[in-house]
Amino acid sequence: MTEQKFDLDQIRAVIRIASESPDVAELEVESPTLKISVKKVSGGVRAVASQPAGNPVAVHGAPGHPAPAGPAAVSGDHLVPVTAPMVGTFYRAAKPDAPPFVSEGDIVEPGQTVCIIEAMKLFNEIQSEVRGRVVRILVDNASPVEYGQSLMLVDTTAS
Amino acid sequence: MTEQKFDLDQIRAVIRIASESPDVAELEVESPTLKISVKKVSGGVRAVASQPAGNPVAVHGAPGHPAPAGPAAVSGDHLVPVTAPMVGTFYRAAKPDAPPFVSEGDIVEPGQTVCIIEAMKLFNEIQSEVRGRVVRILVDNASPVEYGQSLMLVDTTAS
Amino acid sequence: MFRKLLIANRGEIAVRVIRACRELGIRTVAVYSDADRHALHVRLADEAFCIGPPAAAESYLNIPNIMSTAELLGVDAIHPGYGFLAENPHFSEICQDVNITFVGPPPEAIAIMGNKAAARQRMKAAGVPVVPGSEGPVRNESEALHISNSVGFPIIVKASAGGGGRGMRVVHTREDIRRALQTAQAEAEAAFGSGELYLEKYVPEPRHIEVQILADRHHNVIHLGARDCSIQRRHQKLLEESPPPGVRERFISALGKAAVRAAHAINYTSAGTVEFLVDRDGHFYFMEMNTRIQVEHPVTEMVTGTDIVKLQIKVAAGEKLGINQGDVEIRGHAIECRINAEDPRHDFRPSPGTVAAFVPPGGPGVRVDTHAYAGYAIPPYYDSLLAKVITWGANRDEAITRMRRALMEFEIAGVPTTIPFHLMVLDNAFFRRGEVYTNFVQRRIDLSTLTPRPAQS
């Protein structure tokens, strides 16, 4: 079965609507391809998104604010994000002309370098903490990344 | 299967309708392609009134605010309030030494005077609009009453 | 000083009066309609009493219920705010009859200024310049023609009992006079119950400049400088500022003296505003006097450091003003934007609804007068004023920049507001240069270019 990707912008949009409505405690919207349930908690929003054949994914957003791509932004039973441990510039390869450390579809091992973050003129190698398949690289090469930003998603059930 | 986008304006509109209806606690709408469920934040005074059809409807008062003594504050299948049609002083009798128009337990007929409200030196006789038994007089004699304040409750099932 | 005061009003002005009373140590009674049970003025007052159903005629204009409440709760004064009963001489008289102080001028002063033609005659006699025109009401077409010939075209036909642009017609040629008289009379009769009309020379592109005055019962009358209220739409003020831009201090002083003369001429007491029309050559003409506190009074408070509502209550209690003209010093510049629950993209249609989020601006030089809060449901029965944002700056530039900043950070979700409109005005080059006139919005603002409010980022 092919992996279906969530439309993250849709999820963010629904969460934003729930967040901006102080009267609303829970919101559920459902279309033939996607169902999103939002349950609000004090100070934030808890959301569950599911696709017909998929497992639920918890999504946290910021009320009245573009959903940050923070460490808790995307996680699930089997999708583990690699997050930025510092602020800096994200590089997929050690040098501009070198091959990327990993590409989507690659299997990574714990401790394997998956990218570099340059901060204060220092190049910091970022390692995967889990074994699995890189299903998505979320950040463009040479982009600035925030602390905690999800850089890529690793599917730990893949082999 | 093609990816369908949520109509965000539709979701917002449904939330707005729910928010603007203080009587509504939950709202669910469904079309072949979209289903929206809204559950509102609870808080404040909660009263339960029955609709003729028999389905309970949750009614929320203003949080952090005394429950209004208005006509909607107390209602039910069979209890009908007599409310003040003007601001003034509530009197149970025509004169200080006269017997009260009605007492708890009395049966009243439509059009029967049940009390007087003095406003601008004028004595206004207040009539019951229904037939039933006066089960409770809510205001002390010679007290000021607001517009719409419930003065007494009449049980229309009594005979 | 009063012990307990009833506020016969709602919305931001009711909140404003409660604030003044709290600072004066006066207990407050709020009255409210069924639609205003959760209103802020009800929450802030010491006591609150429901006076009727939502319709204003049965609640905020319901004199019997208001007076009953006043007597039942033992108040010794009533503040009418603006609108509703504020300029009703009958209400003011009833208060007098039952020995409750009406916080406003004597009924006679209200009555004179309520009749435009009578006011005009009185002002002329007092040496306050008026626009050339008819002496009193015009009875027929030939009289109107005669006057038009002497003051010259264009002329304007106005209703004696008028206001808000109804019963008004501009006439450019003698041929159009008859029809103008007919339609204006019909409109005036429908709107005010009186078809009495008068004529004035029409001043093209005038500015609306008004003077805040304060008068006590000891014959002290002072003015607190002038406000420019030229930014209007359909005769509704939208943005006001003090001092008026591009005007010399000497001119404001002359306006102020004329306003004080006007107040003396009708034995005025309380706070009031004398409105002038100012033409392109700097001539000014008496337009009307508002015998009440005005929406835009805060801009004057910001530049003078006074509290006009507190002073208004103080003089109503018979006290002396305590400040004289020499004490009044204008500092810096202040602007007010009226934030209405209206959609400027759809012809400013009123948009009641629930305010889902409400984060007012703050920081230096920003004042907010509002009765709204997060979760507030705007009732559809009353006017659409939701909040007044007033900014102060050391000069006009700073006041404008600060207003821009304040409006950008003002978060109101759930209902459209006039904020995008105000941002357009603030960014307009003519406005920035102080080139304002009562048809500024028509002439300089293209409402069709109003885009949805830009996101914060």
Next chain:
Amino acid sequence: MFRKLLIANRGEIAVRVIRACRELGIRTVAVYSDADRHALHVRLADEAFCIGPPAAAESYLNIPNIMSTAELLGVDAIHPGYGFLAENPHFSEICQDVNITFVGPPPEAIAIMGNKAAARQRMKAAGVPVVPGSEGPVRNESEALHISNSVGFPIIVKASAGGGGRGMRVVHTREDIRRALQTAQAEAEAAFGSGELYLEKYVPEPRHIEVQILADRHHNVIHLGARDCSIQRRHQKLLEESPPPGVRERFISALGKAAVRAAHAINYTSAGTVEFLVDRDGHFYFMEMNTRIQVEHPVTEMVTGTDIVKLQIKVAAGEKLGINQGDVEIRGHAIECRINAEDPRHDFRPSPGTVAAFVPPGGPGVRVDTHAYAGYAIPPYYDSLLAKVITWGANRDEAITRMRRALMEFEIAGVPTTIPFHLMVLDNAFFRRGEVYTNFVQRRIDLSTLTPRPAQS
């Protein structure tokens, strides 16, 4: 002027700096920790960047991440606010190294004032009165005894690197000196990493009066009058006012001149505050200088009509102040109450939680600086300041009455606040008379009588 400025701070001061930048036309970058994702400064800034986990040491004090953000987003200036990195000369130096303007004084000025003993020596040399005491650090007990004999008991032992009351001991007799030195040293070492101590004559019941100064890079230094910050609890300021009550203008002028001398002596630029201890006979002594913007700067803004943060940014960009001492005019009186999310009934314990309802006060003479809003969750990681309410009045009485009114109408639900405490102070007869001193709260306020806040009605 700067093009883009990063605010290395959070809370109300980050919002304050964003407001100043917006009025100056400077784009803003907010940085935030994981705990502040929903913070107002993040929402108001043009760009926002997460710099670390909740702990301040890993986020708001994380120099590498802050500098990386500054470089990645191409800012040309960093404003440090107060606290965190504001008085860290190392951070200021790093900014210099990478050609980003630090909105604050030069690192040398920060460093001098960061060392209490060095600052004292420098001030003495510049002719600014200091409390009699040791010349520089005391090395041992016999030296301490010698100094104590010459200035007379009681004396106070202080940590050179100190602040906030830690590493401080009052000594009344020569017998107690040894123990005081030992405990103060231990405390200072634990708190500041340096056990260096110095001695001063102890001034009983002093007032804390400070002077706001502004200095540009063109050798212009002015002062904006004085603030009284005597209402403190455990060396934390709670209520500040300007001008200080019951003090002559001549005295404030003398304080101001001393503060300007202090600034010149260390080649100070930017906004800063020189704090003085004032004894019962009206002698004043230099205490310390805060080389940053202060929490209480708004009271000075309210009485002078200046915007200190805008001026601070302006001089950081190399511009001239544009106002001289003669332009500074004090008008009326202003008071600030710090509304902390603390429970004054339980020893002011910090009380993070979610702000369920938040309706700030408004109306005339009221300013609110806050980062809170309805629904805001106060994180437990940072200080408990929730809002600053500042009121202005034509005189001190009006400012106090207005503050009382503003605090009564301030609705904060969900967390306890210091509002009930402030109402007690405002109602205190000694406070009303202006009898304040740094131990006022201990001596005049009985916290055990604090009752739950009275209901609005």
